[in-house]
Amino acid sequence: MSEAPRDIENLIELMAKLPGLGPRSARRAVLHLIRKRGLLLAPLADAMHAVSVTARECITCGNVGTTEVCDICASEKRATGELCVVEDVADLWAMERAAVFKGRYHVLGGTLSALDAVGPEELRIPKLIARVADENITEVILALNATVDGQTTAHYIADELEGRCSVTSLAQGVPIGGELDYLDDGTISAALRARKSV
Amino acid sequence: MSEAPRDIENLIELMAKLPGLGPRSARRAVLHLIRKRGLLLAPLADAMHAVSVTARECITCGNVGTTEVCDICASEKRATGELCVVEDVADLWAMERAAVFKGRYHVLGGTLSALDAVGPEELRIPKLIARVADENITEVILALNATVDGQTTAHYIADELEGRCSVTSLAQGVPIGGELDYLDDGTISAALRARKSV
Structure with a gap:
């Protein structure tokens, strides 16, 4: 052509x-x-x-920015002690748009995947474990996608960090504005298992 | 954000x-x-x-190129005497990919539209009429989209050129690979009206 x-x-x-x-x-x-x-x-x-x-990657968290250390890592207003772990920068930006998390981030750069031969060394998991010790992190919040690979990665990280800090993950349930009739069975059963008293 | x-x-x-x-x-x-x-x-x-x-527009036909006169207008291999009129450059490229037309083009830059106040002066219609006289054009082929505005424009041009050269338009009918069940009524009735003996 x-x-x-x-x-x-x-x-x-x-x-x-x-x-x-x-x-x-x-x-x-x-x-x-x-x-x-x-x-x-x-x-x-x-x-x-x-x-x-x-453009370059932040040497600390893997966020994309224009400086060696990204704006979020450099900000003194950000709470120390809390790390939110995300798969990639798009997820970090999505968290920032929600504007509720005031700590810092750690971008893995993907998920563990046996099929694609992605092990912990290919991701920023060793760096995450080092940060937990160096920065006196008390809570790691796993904000990984609710996919099979995302959840596998979450379990691996939770195991690695056991005893070093508390590890939490985003709640699963009915999305805001969601209609039950349009939700998949997995979401409904997760929401039922995690039900709360009103 | x-x-x-x-x-x-x-x-x-x-x-x-x-x-x-x-x-x-x-x-x-x-x-x-x-x-x-x-x-x-x-x-x-x-x-x-x-x-x-x-990038610039060809001063003759309105095609997009990198020279004052585009490659097609400048080519000596192109038949003179035949002009194919299209709405925009994307349509010209589509015709060129089909690689069957060996004449030259004229890009209108849109269609007549009473709603959007687009009259003949806003398009390259005066230039088209001038070219028909200047370049001894014998046939103008209207390859306008089969939309209401496209067909209105085709009728207007056919009226303007009446008596100056022959004016034809692309055949309408069943597209190659098309299944009757998926075609709209308009296409089927156009194909039936234009039926040919086999």
Whole structure:
């Protein structure tokens, strides 16, 4: 397919590698960008260049930022002693949007997976265990996804940290606004098992 | 929402303006880009910069390219005398992928629309009429979308060009691989009206 000049074809091919875009939607996006080249394409090129130069992982928690130690780890307003463990940076951002957790984070960078040969060494689990000792952590909150791999990883970490600090995990149950009729059986039985008196 | 540093938030906001991406998928795409900043983010920034500098519209047909006159208009292999009229550049590329039309194109840049106050002057219709005279065009093929606005525009152009050249339009009917059960009534009745002897 070489219906467009080489520069533009090259841009379409790179855009098609983004998650959520295929060849067709990449072509549509590139045409949109060319139509708005002053308003959108040039600023986007600059923004990408800026991020490609400045973006880096926090050496402490694995969050993405523009400094060696991320804003959250560097903030003095954050409670010490509490660590929230998440699979990746998107989950950290989701927790931050909820704006209820005032401690610090630890990004694993994935989950344990026998199929994909991901062991503890491939994740930031050794670093987590070191932080628990070094930073006098009293509580580790496991905010891992409620998937099989996520829960396997949660169990592994809970075992590793046993006796070193208290380990908790997010409650499972009916989501806010959720209708029972649309929930899966697993969620309903988890919510029933964890029922509370009102 | 300021869970990420300013540079990264800025990139997310710009990405969310792309067609097909919303705030959530833009965030996911940006995290993907940061994870692959050497392999994908930096090349993408360069490719966008290159296109933002070089991309321009062909002064003859409205196609997108990197030269004043696009490759198709400049090509000596293209048949003169035949013009294929399309709504926008994406349609021109779709025609080129089919690789059956050997003439040249004319991109209208939209369709007539009473609701959106788009008249002939807002499109490249005057330029089309001028080209028909200047380039000794014998046939104008209307490859407009089979929407109400597309067909209104096709009728308008056919009226304007009456007596100056022959005007044809793409056949309507059952698409290749199409199953009658899944086709809308309009397509089936158009296909029946245009039936051919076998």
